[in-house]
Amino acid sequence: MTDFLYDLFGIYGPEFIGPTTLPYSIFVRLLKHCIPASILIVAILLARLLLREAPKWIRCALWALVALRLVCPFTIETPFSVMPNGVETGKAVDNWMDSYIPGSYTVIYEGEPGYDTAVVNGGTPEWNTEGHKYVVTGVGVSSVPETVGNQILPPLFYSWVFGMVAMLLYAGISYVRLKHRTAVTVAYENGVLMCDEVDSPFILGVIKPCIYLPSRMTEPQISRVLAHEKAHLARHDHWWKPFGFLLLCIYWFNPLIWVAYILLCRDIEMACDERVVREMDMAERADYAQTLLDCSCSRRVITACPLAFGEVGVKERVKEVLNYKKPAFWIILIAVVVCVVMAVWLMTDPVSNKSVSGKLGISMDMAVAEHHRSSHKEGCFTALDYDVLLVSKSGNETTVYAWVRYEEYSFDGKEVKLESSSHIPTAITFDTDLTGDQNASYRVIEYWEPRDGSYYAEDIRAKFPWSIREKALDITKSKATSEECLRAAREYFEMNYSGEYSFHDGLYKIFDVDEESEPDLLASVPYLLINDGGFTVVQDIAVSYQPSGTIERNSNIVTMKSVYGSQTCMWVFELIGHDQLKLHLNDSNIPFAYEKWKDGMVFTWAYDLNSVTDIEVLRTKFPEYFDLSTTKGLELYVWQMGPGNYSCGLMPGTNRDKTLTELMRLKGASIAEMKAILSTYDMDEEDIFIIPWHNPVSSYMGEYGISRKDEDPAAVEKRKQEYIDGIRRMLFEGE
Amino acid sequence: MNEFELGAIQERFADIVWAHEPIASGELAKICEKELGWKRPTTYTVLRKLCEKGLLQNKDGIVTSLVLREKFYSAKSRQIIEESYQGSLPAFIAAFTAQNKLTNAEADAIQKMIDAARKEG
Structure with missing residues (x-):
């Protein structure tokens, strides 16, 4: 349930620190709602100037829009929205929450002392506009910086709760006292009660509303008053007003909401008068106006009190009643159009861009x-x-x-x-x-x-x-599919290595060479490296020229071309199966230095390039893993990028733990490659410490790492050891 | 405390007492339930209020009046009824008119407006 609420209200909080509990989230969410609601209110205030001729119920409808905007956490996206960008996401509020309080933080750039400690302690690296990485911490490097979110938000939150509770308490107490006052009543008709203690007619009750009249009231006043109160009931004002008040309790800190509520109350009264007076002729209206006057008159002279909350003065109401004209159809139409336009402009949010192109x-x-x-x-x-x-x-x-x-x-x-x-x-x-x-x-x-x-x-x-x-x-919910990737991969391999006559990248060697009869053969034609549509003839280090160039394939004929100075050389092979290349010397044009090449020579695929175990190739690829100091043994770090996909890194043994920065600098070598690299060290297997490690770059965690709930730590340790043993077997035992 | 200041409902209650006195309070409650729709506690509340005002008395469960009906109504007609200000209504209540009171001048101005409109209409 809390998860749903979190998702509904949106937990806020900088990644590093900040209050992230549900009540705070709700409060921040309310703050975010305020901004679009306030914009809407201002727009409505302006629109009311245009809508003076329009029926009063239109104004109430506009306030309903405000209520909707305040309550509903979801909005529709349309291209017509004029809401400024960032308002719907509440980015302004988020930014404010995340902003640091001056004097309470330090900025440490990558490379400066304390940077690593800050990162390890949970600080999140960010980039500045020059592309430099930095981390923000509290004044002490391992402490937490102060933000608006974790310093100012709590007191604000409690003030809000206090204000809201105070208002709800006022409402509750008033209601109870009113109920008490109206304890003694006599029914006048169904749903209408007379009461001694009531000064002016009103409606009380949300589910079973009752109209209360002062007991001294007589006809013809009563029927006119009832007309007005029944209009209230028909318009469901006995729901709207308390509901509006509830929103006021929640959003009390926003002055525009008060303005909206006060105007709402006035509009409700005027709309009711209008409804009553709609079908009346002038005489009847004068009578109604008279009732308005009589009910608010005191027989004693009392100095006028200021209008209380949301009240319309009697003079204004009498004026409206007497001057009421049924609005022309087109005025109503315009008013409705204005409402709809406002709704679309200001209630919806701008369409967010969903594609990158x-x-x-x-x-x-x-x-x-x-x-x-x-x-x-x-x-x-x-x-x-x-x-x-x-x-x-x-x-x-x-x-x-x-x-x-x-x-x-x-x-x-x-x-x-x-x-x-x-x-x-x-x-x-x-x-x-x-x-x-x-x-x-x-x-x-x-x-x-x-x-x-x-x-x-x-x-x-x-x-x-x-x-x-x-x-x-x-x-x-993600629409990024593996099928799409697989399709793209298939397409690529199809194009380059399609169908029947395909062969794969890697290292091609001549096997079955009789060393005694042809001792120089290995030296002059060691192997072919084929990779990404290109080839390289890799000789012994002693030979300086290593021809390389492009590969073309035409059904089962593979041509390798290389340009050397003014000369274009060509090796033409016939593809046998999917992993053998047979040399057709007569069709080839090989430079003179390669007279050892014989017609019919067969090169067979030996390795994937990433597992080339030729030491010299590896030396250029991973120079940092060779010739390390072994006095304290070697540390071999293993991590996984995916199931079955192991990466290894090597570092000299030391007494201290390696830092995160050091570990993240390790270049991943495959098991086969690391095997070859280790073979260059003359040391006991026991002196090589295998350390499984979860590389933050990878989203995949090795099988050992996931501990199930309530699992015995000894069992977790055992699994880790099994994992290490597995790695060890791969590295040190036979193929 | 002015014993002659009663609300219309309290007057109706007093009328019932005058019509049936002396009457047992239980009986009175039954009559009030029939004529006014009141439950027992309501009847006793109103009874208590009027006893406090000195209009009625409840001795040993028997209710009688302390002021004669005729005297009461003749005194009432001479009295200028003060309207007591009962306190403003809460903001979330839908009411008929504003709670503020008008000055004589304001009331006159509005009355003029209404009269003028009547003439035209």
Whole structure:
């Protein structure tokens, strides 16, 4: 139930700190409602000047719009809305809540001392306009900064509660006293009671309303008064007035609401008079006016008291009654049109942009790809799908709120396989000011993802505007599908490696080489690297020239072309199956240095490139994992980007824990690669410590990490150990 | 306390007492229920009020009047009834007229308006 209420009212709160309990949320939500309601009230006040000739019930209808706006948490989006941008999301209020109280915070940039500590303690990194990362903390680095939200909001909240309770108490006590006063009554007719203690006629009761008349009243006054009171009943004013008062109790802190209520009361009275007098001729109206006068007259001279709450002076009412003219049809029509127009303009919210296209779309793609770059598997196809929830523009900044689906697919020649997948509600803020390069994509100011675990929902609630919050919290609502990504991946692989005559990227080697008969063969034709539509002939390090170029495929003939100076070289192969290339020397044009190439030589696919275990290739790829100091052993960190997708990093053993910054700098090597790297170290297996780690970049947590409720910590520990043992087996035992 | 200041309903109650006195309070309650639609506690409340005003008395469960009916009504016609200001109504109540009172001058002005309208209409 509380979850539903949270979603309904929208929990507010900066990601870092702030009161996030339900009562505070409700109060902040009311503050947000005030702004559009106030705008509407001002507009209505202006509209009333135009509507002077119109029937009075129109004015009441306008106040009904205000009530609706104050009560309803949902609005409809239309393209006609004139509400300023940001009002519907209450961004102004959110910003105010998040603003820091001067003198109570410090800003620490990345690289400065204390930055890491602040991040570890829960601070959220943000980017400034120059693209520098920083974190805001309290005056002590590990303490919490003071914001309006957590300092000023609580006293405001309590004042609000106090005011509201005071008003409700007043209402309650008045009602009880009135009930007491009207204890002794005699029925005049059905629903009409006479009472000694009543000075002026009124209606009491919401469910079973009764009209109370002063007992001294006589005909013909009584029937005229009853006409008026019955008009009140017919218009259900005995509901509207108390309801309006209830809203007044809630929104008492907004002076415009008081103005609205006072005018509402007056409009109700006038509308009632109008209804009574509608079908009367002048004589009858004069009689009615006389009753108005008589009822408010005292037989003694008393100095005039000021009009009480929402009262219309008798003079004004008499005037209206006497001067009443049935309004022409077209006046009513105009008035209704004005109402409808106001409703659409001011009750609805501007349509939020739901798609990203053009430059913004490209910038999105690049931002997402860049964000995942460190975990990108080579040779994999990156597929992206978005479900854009909101595009919010503010000056030179545009923020896209979307479900981002990022998937990587590999192709083994036969099937497209999903290698990794992430599906995260993301908010990316771009700088759309392109004073520099017009062709460049927008610079990313902030790439925001929620933190894992218990922070996940909280972070989303803090970051996402309330109108899309529900969709951002519920993954089943996301329209970014895996099917779409799979389709894109299939299309790509089809195009490049389609059908019958397809072969996959990777390293191709000649197997079955008789070392004794041809000892130089390995040296002169070691292997082919094929990757992304290009090839490289990789020789021994001693040879300086390593030809590379493009690959073309024509049914089962594969041609590799390389331009070397003025010479174009060509290797022509025949595809056998999906993983063998047979050299057709007669069709090829190989540079003289490669006379060892023989017709009919068969290169067989050996490895995916990302698991090339050739030490020299790995040395260029992961220089930081070689030649580390092993005096205190080695620390091998393992994390997962997806099921079955392990990434490894290596660091020298030390006595201290590694910092988050250090860990996040680790480049992910595959199991096979790390295996090869470890083989360059001459040390005992026991001296290599395997440490599973949850990389914040990944949304996937290794199987060991999820502990079920009430689980024995020993059992959790056991699972973790099993996980580590599994990793160890993969790394150190035979293929 | 002016014993002659009664509301119209209280007068009706007094009339019932005058018509049936001396009467047992239980009997009186029955009659009030029939004629005025009152429950017992209501009757006793009003009875108590009029006893406080010195108009009636309730001795040993028998109700009698202390002032003769004729005397009461002749005194009343001589009295200028003061209208007591009963207190303003709460803001959420739909009432007939404003609670403020008019000065004579204001009342006259409005009366003129009404008369003028009558002539025209």
